Amino acid sequence: MFIGCDTLIISALFLEAAPRMKRCLFSTLLLPCMMSFSLRSWAWTAPDCTVGDASLLSNLSFYVPFCSLVPGLHLFASCSNVKDLPQTLASVPRDIEALCLQGTVPILPDDAFGLFSSLQLLRLQLGTTKVAAGAFQGLHQLQHLSFEHHAPCCLNLFLPQDTLESLRFLNSISFQGYCLNYSQSIQLPISLSHLTLKHSCLTELQELQKLFPNLGSGFSPTHSPRPWSPFLEVLDLSSNLHLSQVGVGALKGLHLRSLRLDGTPLNTTGLLDSGLLHLDSLSLVHTGVNKLPGNVTGYFELGALDLGRNQIQNIKDEDLPSLHSLEVISLYANSLQLLPPGFFSALPQLQRLNLSMNKLGPTLVLPQGWSSNLKVLDLSHNELCTLPHGAFSSLPQLQELWLSGNNISSLSSENLEGLRQLKSLDLSWNQIKVLKPGWLSPLPALTSLNILGTYLETISGRHLQGPRKLSHLQLGSVAMLDIYPPWPPELLSLEVWAQPSVFFHVANGEPFLFLENLTLQSSNVVLVPFNATIHFPSLRHLTLRGCSPFIFSSPDSRFFPQLPLLEHLHFWSGHEDAENLHLSITPKLRVLELGDMDFFYNLGSVTLEEVLKEVPQLQVLALSHLNLRNLSISTFRGLGLLRLLLLNSEWDLGLDSSLQEMIPQMPEYVYFSNVTFICQCESSWVGPWATGAPNTFVYGLGDSICMANASDYSKTPLLSFLSSHCAHDPNFQGFLISFILVLLLMISALLGCPKWPWLRQLRKLFYAWWWKLCGRGPRSAFRYDVFISYCEQDQAWVLDKLVPALEKPPPAGEGLRLCLPERDFGIGQDRMDATAASMESSRTTLCVLSCQALRSPWCNLELRLATYHLVARPGAARLTLLFLEPIDRRQLHSYHRLTRWLQKEDYFDVPQAGVQWDDFCEQLRKRLKRAEQEREDCVL
Numbered sequence: 001m002f003i004g005c006d007t008l009i010i011s012a013l014f015l016e017a018a019p020r021m022k023r024c025l026f027s028t029l030l031l032p033c034m035m036s037f038s039l040r041s042w043a044w045t046a047p048d049c050t051v052g053d054a055s056l057l058s059n060l061s062f063y064v065p066f067c068s069l070v071p072g073l074h075l076f077a078s079c080s081n082v083k084d085l086p087q088t089l090a091s092v093p094r095d096i097e098a099l100c101l102q103g104t105v106p107i108l109p110d111d112a113f114g115l116f117s118s119l120q121l122l123r124l125q126l127g128t129t130k131v132a133a134g135a136f137q138g139l140h141q142l143q144h145l146s147f148e149h150h151a152p153c154c155l156n157l158f159l160p161q162d163t164l165e166s167l168r169f170l171n172s173i174s175f176q177g178y179c180l181n182y183s184q185s186i187q188l189p190i191s192l193s194h195l196t197l198k199h200s201c202l203t204e205l206q207e208l209q210k211l212f213p214n215l216g217s218g219f220s221p222t223h224s225p226r227p228w229s230p231f232l233e234v235l236d237l238s239s240n241l242h243l244s245q246v247g248v249g250a251l252k253g254l255h256l257r258s259l260r261l262d263g264t265p266l267n268t269t270g271l272l273d274s275g276l277l278h279l280d281s282l283s284l285v286h287t288g289v290n291k292l293p294g295n296v297t298g299y300f301e302l303g304a305l306d307l308g309r310n311q312i313q314n315i316k317d318e319d320l321p322s323l324h325s326l327e328v329i330s331l332y333a334n335s336l337q338l339l340p341p342g343f344f345s346a347l348p349q350l351q352r353l354n355l356s357m358n359k360l361g362p363t364l365v366l367p368q369g370w371s372s373n374l375k376v377l378d379l380s381h382n383e384l385c386t387l388p389h390g391a392f393s394s395l396p397q398l399q400e401l402w403l404s405g406n407n408i409s410s411l412s413s414e415n416l417e418g419l420r421q422l423k424s425l426d427l428s429w430n431q432i433k434v435l436k437p438g439w440l441s442p443l444p445a446l447t448s449l450n451i452l453g454t455y456l457e458t459i460s461g462r463h464l465q466g467p468r469k470l471s472h473l474q475l476g477s478v479a480m481l482d483i484y485p486p487w488p489p490e491l492l493s494l495e496v497w498a499q500p501s502v503f504f505h506v507a508n509g510e511p512f513l514f515l516e517n518l519t520l521q522s523s524n525v526v527l528v529p530f531n532a533t534i535h536f537p538s539l540r541h542l543t544l545r546g547c548s549p550f551i552f553s554s555p556d557s558r559f560f561p562q563l564p565l566l567e568h569l570h571f572w573s574g575h576e577d578a579e580n581l582h583l584s585i586t587p588k589l590r591v592l593e594l595g596d597m598d599f600f601y602n603l604g605s606v607t608l609e610e611v612l613k614e615v616p617q618l619q620v621l622a623l624s625h626l627n628l629r630n631l632s633i634s635t636f637r638g639l640g641l642l643r644l645l646l647l648n649s650e651w652d653l654g655l656d657s658s659l660q661e662m663i664p665q666m667p668e669y670v671y672f673s674n675v676t677f678i679c680q681c682e683s684s685w686v687g688p689w690a691t692g693a694p695n696t697f698v699y700g701l702g703d704s705i706c707m708a709n710a711s712d713y714s715k716t717p718l719l720s721f722l723s724s725h726c727a728h729d730p731n732f733q734g735f736l737i738s739f740i741l742v743l744l745l746m747i748s749a750l751l752g753c754p755k756w757p758w759l760r761q762l763r764k765l766f767y768a769w770w771w772k773l774c775g776r777g778p779r780s781a782f783r784y785d786v787f788i789s790y791c792e793q794d795q796a797w798v799l800d801k802l803v804p805a806l807e808k809p810p811p812a813g814e815g816l817r818l819c820l821p822e823r824d825f826g827i828g829q830d831r832m833d834a835t836a837a838s839m840e841s842s843r844t845t846l847c848v849l850s851c852q853a854l855r856s857p858w859c860n861l862e863l864r865l866a867t868y869h870l871v872a873r874p875g876a877a878r879l880t881l882l883f884l885e886p887i888d889r890r891q892l893h894s895y896h897r898l899t900r901w902l903q904k905e906d907y908f909d910v911p912q913a914g915v916q917w918d919d920f921c922e923q924l925r926k927r928l929k930r931a932e933q934e935r936e937d938c939v940l
């Protein structure tokens with residue numbers, strides 16, 4: 001909506017010579033836009049912060065410092081090098097949902113985040129050691145709070161008792177790399193369900209009671225209004241390297257669903273006396289155990305047990321009975337060689353078994369003779385070479401089977417017998433050289449098959465027959481791959497990897513009618529026969545890695561003749577030139593990522609501009625390593641919906657001064673990462689833009705460097721080059737200020753529109769608003785006839801000659817009421833405000849121009865302001881230029897298309913020799929009259 005409005009505004013600005021009615025209609029369309037515009041807060045770039053919308057950054061977040069979110073959150077800010085918290089936060093937009101801060105802030109003061117009332121996630125990596133009691137005041141929606149400190153362990157944190165109590169929606173709190181030695185009796189909010197105290201210095205579980213008294217039933221929380229039944233979803237105490245003791249009654253009365261003790265030396269037997277009432281899931285990853293913890297499992301009747309990265313080399317039969325309640329067990333990375341024969345029968349509830357990264361090979365032997373309910377089995381990375389016939393016959397309920405990273409070389413139907421419920425099969429990165437015909441026939445329910453990383457040279461659709469609803473297919477080979485039809489008819493997603501080439505053999509018909517996602521990774525994608533055509537009528541996501549842009553070469557591309565629904569295109573070419581990249585076939589494209597292409601040494605004629613012109617719906621554009629060299633406004637012309645622009649890994653990049661015309665409609669988010677600029681003053685607008693541009697968040701210019709020439713390795717920071725070598729750019733400042741003013745002026749233009757009744761009410765509202773804004777009452781008529789703009793050097797002429805002639809009372813003269821800044825502005829009044837206001841209250845503006853004036857930044861600005869007036873309230877006689885000396889009119893051209901708006905009679909040349917005062921005054925009078933008439937036509 002917002003960008004759309006900008007576009008409207010801009011088009012309105014340059015709407016040339018449209019009849020007045022049409023223009024007023026246009027203004028009416030603008031009205032709602034402007035309202036939203038003026039009500040929106042002005043959010044500017046925050047140094048060292050990325051501000052972003054995660055929904056625009058999906059699959060692009062690795063380019064910028066991201067704030068990892070929980071699902072459902074979008075607006076985030078991630079700031080690094082924070083030293084002065086209030087200063088950093090001042091430039092962060094108020095409506096963010098997630099905030100990640102990294103830096104050095106030892107003390108968190110009261111009300112540190114009060115401005116961010118919609119914050120739901122807060123991650124602090126600030127080395128904080130003291131938190132004021134009211135630090136989190138006002139965070140009524142906060143759900144996730146974490147304190148993190150990365151090595152060396154650990155910082156001491158002082159957290160006052162009731163700091164967290166006001167966080168009524170707090171769901172998870174996490175301390176990592178912190179000791180809470182100095183804190184005591186911290187009141188946890190009643191809503192809390194995840195408590196993490198990782199990499200800390202706990203030695204005994206008992207210490208938790210002192211820290212968080214309301215975890216146990218022994219202590220009823222004094223401030224809690226409701227009766228407290230201590231309950232936690234997850235208690236994570238991983239990586240407490242000295243946590244070895246539990247202590248009797250340490251967790252008395254607590255109901256806990258999941259306890260994580262990864263990387264601790266805790267003796268879990270102690271948990272039996274801890275007073276813990278209920279436990280469902282226990283994680284003991286990397287704790288050095290070498291036998292199954294039967295007693296805890298049996299005592300709590302655990303449902304899930306994670307024993308990854310331990311030393312359980314074999315499972316003894318006598319351990320099994322105590323495991324009968326388990327539904328999930330993870331035994332990955334344990335050097336396990338065999339499952340005991342009674343395993344499945346002893347675990348009748350088992351649904352998920354993770355045996356990844358063990359040593360169950362070379363021949364798989366699974367317990368037989370008991371029909372298990374297992375649904376998910378992970379056997380990846382087990383050095384398996386052979387799957388015996390009927391290896392899985394005891395697992396008729398299996399839905400997911402993971403076998404990637406083994407040494408399986410051949411597969412036939414006998415290997416997979418009995419898996420009638422199997423939905424997902426992962427056989428990627430094996431040594432598969434042969435697929436026997438009908439090998440998938442025992443798997444009628446299969447929907448997802450992964451055979452990436454095979455050694456196959458051909459894959460035929462006939463190999464894939466058997467499953468009736470295969471919809472997700474990944475296939476690839478380390479060799480050249482020929483793929484033959486028929487394709488599974490209901491394919492929704494397809495991924496093909498084959499270096500160096502993949503040959504698609506095409507038959508008649510439309511094999512990819514429903515395909516939504518396609519990923520191709522190959523240097524050469526070839527259609528056979530060459531003149532065949534494939535259609536992808538439903539394709540929405542396309543990812544290409546390593547292919548040549550030829551795949552898009554229209555008009556003769558048969559690979560993608562049309563992609564009518566494509567929304568996302570991620571295209572990384574193999575460092576080829578961008579010739580032949582034509583995206584006109586993707587009219588609905590919203591997200592475009594282009595990488596590893598060369599637009600500079602481009603042999604063909606395709607420019608980025610031409611590519612982008614074909615995708616006007618684009619909202620997200622990420623450009624990485626394209627050797628662009630120069631960006632100008634023409635590159636982005638027509639991308640009115642663009643919300644995010646990202647430039648990565650560019651070298652020697654120039655940002656043309658024409659880009660500043662785009663500022664009002666710049667995308668909301670502009671990110672630079674690893675971009676080296678050219679040191680040139682052409683880009684001097686960039687500094688003020690990046691720090692002051694309205695409604696655009698710019699990230700990454702602060703650390704960008706620039707190079708004077710190819711052999712300049714001095715690593716000059718771009719912004720410091722611009723500020724030290726390029727004169728302060730008044731044009732830009734003027735532009736920004738006048739951009740703001742023009743909005744206000746356009747609103748006032750709107751007020752002068754025709755007499756539609758419903759407009760009346762709105763107009764009233766607007767008048768009230770506008771005058772309230774300006775702090776004045778409604779105006780009756782013009783205060784002045786002429787506002788005179790001139791520069792200091794021409795002041796003498798203006799005061800001595802022009803003013804007396806115009807102000808001379810009738811009958812001898814005109815008796816015009818003039819406004820002269822030097823004379824009529826109040827002392828101490830802001831000149832910019834006063835200028836704008838005086839122009840507004842003058843019937844016409846007269847600019848006295850000389851070469852000197854054109855060089856003066858101030859005159860420049862006044863001229864620009866006057867132009868905006870003219871644009872905002874179109875009509876004759878709003879602006880008159882008086883030339884004191886002959887000036888090439890083209891010099892005016894740079895003043896924002898001023899010349900387009902002026903007519904011949906708007907210029908007066910004052911011959912050097914003398915002034916024809918009578919003629920001049922006569923004409924001026926006519927113009928003023930016309931201005932008056934215009935006004936009467938239009939006023940209510």
Ligand SMILES: *[C@@H]1O[C@H](CO)[C@@H](O)[C@H](O)[C@H]1NC(C)=O
Pocket residue numbers: 058059541542543568570
């Ligand atoms: C986006 O990223 C996810 C996770 O990294 C990946 O599974 C998915 O294939 C990617 N999608 C595209 C279109 O690249």
Ligand SMILES: *[C@@H]1O[C@H](CO)[C@@H](O)[C@H](O)[C@H]1NC(C)=O
Pocket residue numbers: 156179181201202203
């Ligand atoms: C915090 O307390 C633990 C156990 O009481 C102790 O081992 C550790 O040294 C203390 N840390 C500091 C920094 O005082």
Ligand SMILES: *[C@@H]1O[C@H](CO)[C@@H](O)[C@H](O)[C@H]1NC(C)=O
Pocket residue numbers: 308330332354355356376377378402
């Ligand atoms: C098994 O465990 C490994 C290591 O944690 C993990 O990467 C993998 O996803 C797990 N397998 C399944 C099926 O969850």
Ligand SMILES: *[C@@H]1O[C@H](CO)[C@@H](O)[C@H](O)[C@H]1NC(C)=O
Pocket residue numbers: 361362383385406407
């Ligand atoms: C499995 O294959 C890998 C890679 O080819 C090889 O290094 C390894 O020795 C093989 N293992 C067995 C048990 O064959």
Ligand SMILES: *[C@@H]1O[C@H](CO)[C@@H](O)[C@H](O)[C@H]1NC(C)=O
Pocket residue numbers: 492493516517541
């Ligand atoms: C296609 O990819 C997108 C993005 O990775 C994903 O959200 C979507 O579920 C995928 N669709 C299918 C049918 O796999």
Ligand SMILES: *[C@@H]1O[C@H](CO)[C@@H](O)[C@H](O)[C@H]1NC(C)=O
Pocket residue numbers: 625648649650651674
């Ligand atoms: C930074 O960009 C240059 C090209 O401009 C590229 O060669 C280099 O690999 C990039 N560095 C990183 C870390 O991406």
